[in-house]
Amino acid sequence: MHFHGEGPVARAVDGIDFQIHRRQTVCIVGESGCGKTVTALAVMGLLPMPPARIAGGRILFDGRSLLDLPADQWRTLRGRRIAMVFQEPMTSLNPVFTIGDQIRETILAHEALKEAQARLRTISLLNDVGIEDPERRASDYPHQLSGGQRQRAMIAMALACGPDLIIADEPTTALDVTVQAQILHLLQRLQADKQMAIQYITHDLSVVSAIADRIYVMYAGVMVEQGNPGQIFQQARHPYTRALLDALPTKEKRGQRLATIPGTVPHPAYKPSGCPFHPRCGFREPACERDFPQMCDYGDGHGARCPVIQRMGGFP
Amino acid sequence: MTADTRNSALDAATGLPPARTPWEETWRLLRKNRLAFSGLLIFVIFFLVAVAGILLTAGSRPVLDPAQVRLQEKLLPPLSLPNHEVLPPEALPPLGRYLLGTDDLGRDVFARMLQGAWVSLTVGFVAVGIAVIIGIILGGLAGYYGDQELEVGHLLVWTTGVIAAFLLLTNRPAGAAAAAAASAVIWIVMRRERSLYEGPPSRRRWFTRGLVSVDTLIMRAVDVMLCFPSFFLILTVVALLPASLYNIMVVIGLTSWMGTTRFVRAEFLSLREQDFVAAARALGIGDMRIIFRHIMPNAMAPVLVSATLGIATAILTEAGLSFLGFGVPPPHATWGNILSDGKQFIFDAPWLTFAPGIVILIVVLAFNLFGEGLRDIMNPKLRERN
Numbered sequence: 001m002h003f004h005g006e007g008p009v010a011r012a013v014d015g016i017d018f019q020i021h022r023r024q025t026v027c028i029v030g031e032s033g034c035g036k037t038v039t040a041l042a043v044m045g046l047l048p049m050p051p052a053r054i055a056g057g058r059i060l061f062d063g064r065s066l067l068d069l070p071a072d073q074w075r076t077l078r079g080r081r082i083a084m085v086f087q088e089p090m091t092s093l094n095p096v097f098t099i100g101d102q103i104r105e106t107i108l109a110h111e112a113l114k115e116a117q118a119r120l121r122t123i124s125l126l127n128d129v130g131i132e133d134p135e136r137r138a139s140d141y142p143h144q145l146s147g148g149q150r151q152r153a154m155i156a157m158a159l160a161c162g163p164d165l166i167i168a169d170e171p172t173t174a175l176d177v178t179v180q181a182q183i184l185h186l187l188q189r190l191q192a193d194k195q196m197a198i199q200y201i202t203h204d205l206s207v208v209s210a211i212a213d214r215i216y217v218m219y220a221g222v223m224v225e226q227g228n229p230g231q232i233f234q235q236a237r238h239p240y241t242r243a244l245l246d247a248l249p250t251k252e253k254r255g256q257r258l259a260t261i262p263g264t265v266p267h268p269a270y271k272p273s274g275c276p277f278h279p280r281c282g283f284r285e286p287a288c289e290r291d292f293p294q295m296c297d298y299g300d301g302h303g304a305r306c307p308v309i310q311r312m313g314g315f316p
Numbered sequence: 317m318t319a320d321t322r323n324s325a326l327d328a329a330t331g332l333p334p335a336r337t338p339w340e341e342t343w344r345l346l347r348k349n350r351l352a353f354s355g356l357l358i359f360v361i362f363f364l365v366a367v368a369g370i371l372l373t374a375g376s377r378p379v380l381d382p383a384q385v386r387l388q389e390k391l392l393p394p395l396s397l398p399n400h401e402v403l404p405p406e407a408l409p410p411l412g413r414y415l416l417g418t419d420d421l422g423r424d425v426f427a428r429m430l431q432g433a434w435v436s437l438t439v440g441f442v443a444v445g446i447a448v449i450i451g452i453i454l455g456g457l458a459g460y461y462g463d464q465e466l467e468v469g470h471l472l473v474w475t476t477g478v479i480a481a482f483l484l485l486t487n488r489p490a491g492a493a494a495a496a497a498a499s500a501v502i503w504i505v506m507r508r509e510r511s512l513y514e515g516p517p518s519r520r521r522w523f524t525r526g527l528v529s530v531d532t533l534i535m536r537a538v539d540v541m542l543c544f545p546s547f548f549l550i551l552t553v554v555a556l557l558p559a560s561l562y563n564i565m566v567v568i569g570l571t572s573w574m575g576t577t578r579f580v581r582a583e584f585l586s587l588r589e590q591d592f593v594a595a596a597r598a599l600g601i602g603d604m605r606i607i608f609r610h611i612m613p614n615a616m617a618p619v620l621v622s623a624t625l626g627i628a629t630a631i632l633t634e635a636g637l638s639f640l641g642f643g644v645p646p647p648h649a650t651w652g653n654i655l656s657d658g659k660q661f662i663f664d665a666p667w668l669t670f671a672p673g674i675v676i677l678i679v680v681l682a683f684n685l686f687g688e689g690l691r692d693i694m695n696p697k698l699r700e701r702n
Contacts, residue, residue, distance in 0.1 A: 079600030092591040096613045106599045141696040
């Protein structure tokens with residue numbers, strides 16, 4: 001995914017590769033600005049097309065290449081088979097329509113149903129996402145709901161046509177911790193009920209540990225490590241993953257200062273040569289500035305783009 | 317079985333509160349908003365009066381004759397009684413009094429107001445309606461698709477298309493077919509070119525190269541239109557067209573859409589970046605539906621305000637045109653020309669200015685109240701909870 005604008009080309013996402021299977025929850029983790037949301041928007045076909053350009057690669061959904069689909073076919077796929085839950089429930093609902101109207105609109109946009117049938121489905125969806133008194137809530141406007149309720153309404157909208165894949169872009173970031181836990185449980189319950197796949201985008205590792213079946217760690221538009229939660233949390237093999245984990249507060253680190261990662265994510269137009277993480281890495285070698293690291297395989301689906309750690313046989 | 321009965325059967329079966337259609341809901345809220353409802357009521361009354369005015373003042377022997385000249389009775393104040401001794405019985409006002417006085421020719425101002433009501437109201441509303449529709453469409457396009465570059469080929473497709481339409485309208489079907497075919501060929505070539513060629517924009521073939529963005533095209537057209545002193549623009553156009561009320565409405569409408577376009581575009585620029593637009597797109601809702609159903613209600617507030625003021629302006633513009641002899645021909649009264657004729661006598665006979673002035677004020681105020689109520693109804697945050 002490249003962004004052509006004034007000045008140099010910004011390679012926002014470059015060289016990522018992931019799969020999501022049915023009923024699986026896949027987490028994409030990384031700092032702000034490392035390309036998580038751009039990846040999600042690319043899958044949805046929602047990138048503004050200039051300035052964005054998909055310079056190469058494929059996006060396969062159910063065996064079909066999305067990038068080769070005509071625009072109108074891609075649009076019918078959106079909402080019906082792939083749906084998205086956005087980060088900010090405060091602004092992602094249209095303030096001038098009731099939530100019932102908005103859910104119903106999604107249903108009617110994709111299925112030839114009668115008004116009344118769509119209305120029943122709307123109410124059962126609101127019921128599914130745990131909104132109390134759904135008959136009455138359906139005729140409420142977004143500003144009359146709390147943040148958690150709005151996010152539930154957003155999830156109900158995403159579920160409206162029974163999608164196979166839900167892309168959740170930091171859906172709990174704007175909510176407080178207790179509501180966050182409720183929303184996570186809700187997503188897991190719905191996933192089990194409806195046999196969906198979830199692509200969950202977050203920077204919050206505690207959320208990841210709670211829900212992920214598989215984790216991809218992104219840095220500066222590159223997939224730096226992948227594996228299941230056990231592999232990532234216990235046997236991280238990339239310095240960036242390790243640094244993220246070190247930055248988490250734990251019981252053992254009580255009273256100590258939290259570790260930080262020096263520096264910031266590089267601007268996508270000015271990425272360093274070689275390994276994108278080398279300027280901030282504590283394990284860098286001269287070769288890191290020159291060669292783009294290959295994915296080193298640790299077996300059982302676990303891989304990390306860091307030959308240095310592989311040679312060292314793990315972190316000291 | 318109608319949809320309604322089916323709905324209510326369903327309601328009964330599910331125990332849900334009865335569903336309201338958006339129109340029923342709007343009507344219910346309008347009834348609750350007292351100011352807006354009285355605005356609407358005044359409005360309806362004025363239209364009824366205007367229709368009654370046509371019936372009462374038209375024909376060879378109208379009930380109220382707005383053209384009856386009584387030179388002995390000129391410039392009488394409102395509610396004065398006619399002089400039975402000097403007037404022939406057929407020239408007496410049928411109501412027994414001059415309700416709004418008489419003008420400098422002794423004509424009954426009340427009858428003239430009635431005669432002018434329909435013209436003035438329709439000029440005001442049709443002209444503003446045309447302006448608002450053009451403004452909403454162009455402003456919406458400029459705001460939503462502003463970044464899109466129009467390519468050389470697009471312009472070719474459009475020009476040949478317009479030529480085809482023109483030839484068809486002037487009854488030359490062969491030429492029209494040829495131009496339409498050319499338009500279609502260029503379009504197909506452009507599509508092929510786009511699908512075959514992937515690369516940086518600067519290395520595209522000449523006819524797929526970006527020329528000007530949609531935003532630039534529309535907003536510079538707005539600037540050009542605003543550069544003309546609009547009254548003279550209207551005068552020029554009206555001078556070229558046969559004098560008729562419809563031409564005047566259309567011309568006033570076509571020369572006053574620029575403000576609305578700017579308002580709508582400005583609102584769209586901020587609204588299209590909102591998350592709910594992205595969310596609607598993510599749910600597979602089409603562009604036109606997003607523009608007109610999701611963004612437009614959020615952008616209506618400034619449009620309604622400018623439309624209310626536009627109505628008064630349009631009524632007065634018509635008066636100006638009538639005054640210069642381009643509008644409705646003189647013996648026929650309109651509120652505008654009663655007002656502008658009365659200006660000469662403002663110290664001797666202020667009712668000649670005040671009667672139409674106050675009526676225009678009331679119409680504009682009523683529309684303004686109604687418009688404001690409508691805005692509150694469309695924006696639930698401004699609505700009181702009920």
